[in-house]
Amino acid sequence: HHGYIEVVIGPMYSGKSEELIRRLKRAKIAKQNVVAFKPQIDNRYSNEDVVSHSGNTINAIPISSAKEIYEHVKDNVQVVGIDEVQFFEDDIVDVAINLADQGIRVIAAGLDMDFKGEPFGPTPKLLAVAEFVDKLQAVCIVCGEPAHRTQRLINGEPARYDDPIILVGATESYEARCRKCHVIDND
Numbered sequence: 001h002h003g004y005i006e007v008v009i010g011p012m013y014s015g016k017s018e019e020l021i022r023r024l025k026r027a028k029i030a031k032q033n034v035v036a037f038k039p040q041i042d043n044r045y046s047n048e049d050v051v052s053h054s055g056n057t058i059n060a061i062p063i064s065s066a067k068e069i070y071e072h073v074k075d076n077v078q079v080v081g082i083d084e085v086q087f088f089e090d091d092i093v094d095v096a097i098n099l100a101d102q103g104i105r106v107i108a109a110g111l112d113m114d115f116k117g118e119p120f121g122p123t124p125k126l127l128a129v130a131e132f133v134d135k136l137q138a139v140c141i142v143c144g145e146p147a148h149r150t151q152r153l154i155n156g157e158p159a160r161y162d163d164p165i166i167l168v169g170a171t172e173s174y175e176a177r178c179r180k181c182h183v184i185d186n187d
């Protein structure tokens, strides 16, 4: 078997988790041995599933470092799924390469840009070494055009460039937006 790397990218709400779940479910229908992973920090809805915003789910193992994947990938595994790949360290790229070299189909989904519109974590490196890349679009909440970016809002206002990752006592939310409607305050 030939292994390869597939990456699904785009902003929040673009359907990355949905697409990952769709591909993994089809592999299961084909009677392939599938195992899915997600970073431990993402407990959006459930700790043991990949869950899309539309409510689709597939079982996933929460892990805190990329190398843990090796402990769960036995000889008979044919397909490995990884959601929220942007939250891993750069060594996720080596793990994906190793698995693909062993003949495994690796499907990773994640954000290509952070809320500042800058490349996010290991995703750009993974794109570079992948055989297949699909960049999905969401719908811009402001104007209805295709959205490639994720707007961060703090108490309903656009986040500033240096706003801390963790904000105690503030309400934080995210929206899909196009280039024109995406706002980053620099002051």
Ligand code: ADP
Residues within 6 Å of the ligand: 010, 011, 012, 013, 014, 015, 016, 017, 018, 019, 051, 052, 053, 054, 137, 138, 139, 140, 141, 176
């Ligand atoms: P991602 O993993 O990219 O964040 P999900 O697969 O979890 O995306 O969710 C995609 C679903 O989110 C869509 O099918 C749609 O039902 C819903 N959705 C909510 N807001 C939007 C939006 N602004 N643009 C597109 N889809 C949206």
Ligand code: ZN
Residues within 6 Å of the ligand: 140, 141, 142, 143, 144, 145, 177, 178, 179, 180, 181, 182
């Ligand atoms: Zn817009």
